[in-house]
Amino acid sequence: MSAQLTRYLPILDWGRTYNRKAFGNDMIAAVIVTIMLIPQSLAYALLAGLPPEAGLYASIAPIILYAVFGTSRALAVGPVAVVSLMTAAALSNIAELGTMGYAVAALSLAGLSGVILLAMGLLRLGFVANFLSHPVIAGFITASGIIIAASQLKHILGIEASGHNLLDLVVSMVSHLGQIHWMTAIIGISATAFLFWVRKGLKPLLRKMGVGAGLADVITKAGPVAAVVATTVAVWGLNLSDAGVKIVGDVPQSLPPLTMPSFSPDLLRQLLLPAFLISIIGFVESISVAQTLAAKKRQRIDPDQELIGLGAANVGAAFTGGFPVTGGFSRSVVNFDAGAETPAAGAYTAIGLAIAAVALTPLIFFLPKATLAATIIVAVLSLVDFSILKRSWVYSKADFSAVLATILLTLGVGVEAGVSAGVALSVLLHLYKSSRPHIAEVGLVPGTEHFRNVLRHKVETDPKVLTLRMDESLYFANARFLEDYVHARVAKDKNIRHVILQCSAINEIDLSALESLEAINTRLAEMDVKLHMSEVKGPVMDRLKMSHFLEELTGEVFLSQFEAARHVKDSPATV
Known part of the structure; x- marks a missing residue:
């Protein structure tokens, strides 16, 4: 019975050996990840079409629940770019952006995704992820990254634009280019350029100045916070919001509220396919990161228990004002590099974000949305990898065809069509290859x-x-x-x-x-x-x-x- 309980509650395993050294390492990692997550969480809520506080809420309870049920020692759970984009694409067909119905639909989407993941975990269906070929997933993420970056240009330029595929976005933006708000554009372009420089050039510069590797890394990771502070102060000091620069505005100064998703059969029916696709993509992204990081320390990841951990996290998001979440690549790598030893680092991160939600939200009233857009663009462009086309062309023409079709469908039709095509093509590719054996x-x-x-x-x-x-x-x-x-x-x-x-x-x-x-x-x-x-x-x-x-x-x-x-x-x- 004890072994069975430990299987479903991994916290009972690592918790028994938790000590002061692990606490110190986890706390350091939590501080670094918290600094990184504050602007990221706000930005991904914007991407999902939700108020900025939803990003903070989606990063608190889900992280704690994953710490209890998850098996990865370094995975950092919360909003991620691709899932946020898929959330926006799913909800835009159901409710109007900015309405209560939209927010409730987001809660329901998270809850439904959580139930799907939990069911898959309890039925031990972790192997389902194997049916998605990694080249196809890489193609989908690359195309999604381009769409996400393109969708944020409207905030960078201060114009109106809409669309869920690249063609619609480009056409919409071109038609509104005459309405560019130049002060917003200056802020957005400057923030984007600064963040790109921080990612590539700040750490080498600090090292040349004699700063230690660890401190230089922390300062580099805090780059987005510097952009947030600088642009917020500029908008406040120069009263740029009165000049038309769009800002975040009032953010509730509170802990995540208790919320209730809708159980309307009609709404759940509309959300079922998007929830399934979000669950599969989120799980594949999460398990890939978790296994990569675990291998570096010879630790074991249980895919079936990971489904339960991610399912619990999404159910938690549904009842605490959030939206669908999964394990993020960048923040998990930061968590690992910062020395996190156990999932407790995630729980400490949640505490840090809770403090931010209570104490720091008044400070972001004048935060320009262009800065959040810049944060998203810099984060997602690192996901774009067209080299997968060259590698697949050289290695397997069948894989190349599947990757190209996924990219084109995602860019030309939308993320739901792209991910559906990715799933179908992965299965068909497997069937085709195995139906003509050597x-x-x-x-x-x-x-x-x-x-x-x-x-x-x-x-x-x-x-x-x-x-x-x-x-x-x-x-x-x-x-x-x-x-x-x-x-x-x-x-x-x-x-x-x-x-x-x-x-x-x-x-x-x-x-x-x-x-x-x-x-x-x-x-x-x-x-x-x-x-x-x-x-x-x-x-x-x-x-x-x-x-x-x-x-x-x-x-x-x-x-x-x-x-x-x-x-x-x-x-x-x-x-």
């Missing part, structure tokens, strides 16, 4: 007992024996392919009297494949050819023994391919 005709390497591809090695073959090695499990999608291949190969060579199916790479044979094997056996028997099998794995043999196939097999089953070849070499040709 089948090699093999022969004996002289002087050994090893069999290799006749097209790649100098091998010995027997004209009356055909040995085929199928490098894929046999199932419904590829069974007919093997059936057709064997028939075509035997039909064109009248000398063949034995066919040996080398099963060293076959891990499973489903019922459809079994029927194809029976058909192959029957057809070969009609052609006076025996069918043999070699190197059949134990679990596969156990399944075959449950059928009548082995009794009807015209040949035999051999432990090794060498034994099979030696046995049939001088055997009679009759069936």
Whole structure:
């Protein structure tokens, strides 16, 4: 019972060994991440179409809940760019921006996403993430990054623009270019340029000045805070809000409120698909970061428990005024690099954000929205990686086609279409590849007992024996392919009297494949050819023994391919 409880409450595992050293390291990491998260949380709420305080609220309870249920020691949970964009895309079709209905729909979307993630975790469906190919996900994130950056240009320039795909955004912005608010543009462009310089140039400059590596890193991470402070002071001091510079305005000075999502069947039906897509994309992004960071310290991540941790975090967001959340790449890396040892660092970060929500919100009244937009643009452009197109083109044309289609659909239609295409293309790509498995005709390497591809090695073959090695499990999608291949190969060579199916790479044979094997056996028997099998794995043999196939097999089953070849070499040709 204790082990089962620890599985669902990982805090009971790392909490038992928590000590003063871990506390000190976690606190340092929490301070750094909190400084980074304050402007990020406000910015991502803006991206999701919600008031800025929603970003703070979505970064408090979810982090604490993940600390209790999650298995990653370094993952920092909260609003992220891609999920915020998907949230905006989903809600814009349901409610009007800025209305109470929009905010309630955001709560419901987070709650529904949380329930989906929890259900997947309890059913141990963490393997579902494997159906999304990483090149396709990289393509989707790249296209989303471009759309996000383009969507924030309206705040940088102080103009009106709308659209959920790149084409609509560009057309809308071009039509409003004559309305550029130059003071807003100066603030936005300056903040963007400063943040890009901070990311690339500040740390090397500080190191040249003799600042220690750790302190230089902290100062660099605090760059967005400096931009926030500088532009806020400028707007306040010069009274630029009266001149038309859009500001954040009043932000409630309070802890996250208790909120209630809507349980309207009609609303939940409309949100079901977006919630599922957000859950899958959020989980894939989160588990990728968590596993990468865990590997550096030889720690273990449980994908099924991660689903539960992220599910609890999203349910928490739904009842505390937030919106969908997941593990963020940049803040998790910062958390890891800052020395976080346990998920308690996330809980301390939540406390820091709670203090900010209570004490610091009056200070951001004059914060220009252009600065938040600059924060988003700089953050998301690091996600854009067109090199995936070159790598996939060189390595696999099929992968390239899937990546390109995902990017084009995301840019041209929208994020929901893009991610739906990504999921579908990942599955179809897998089915396509496995439905046309590699089948090699093999022969004996002289002087050994090893069999290799006749097209790649100098091998010995027997004209009356055909040995085929199928490098894929046999199932419904590829069974007919093997059936057709064997028939075509035997039909064109009248000398063949034995066919040996080398099963060293076959891990499973489903019922459809079994029927194809029976058909192959029957057809070969009609052609006076025996069918043999070699190197059949134990679990596969156990399944075959449950059928009548082995009794009807015209040949035999051999432990090794060498034994099979030696046995049939001088055997009679009759069936």
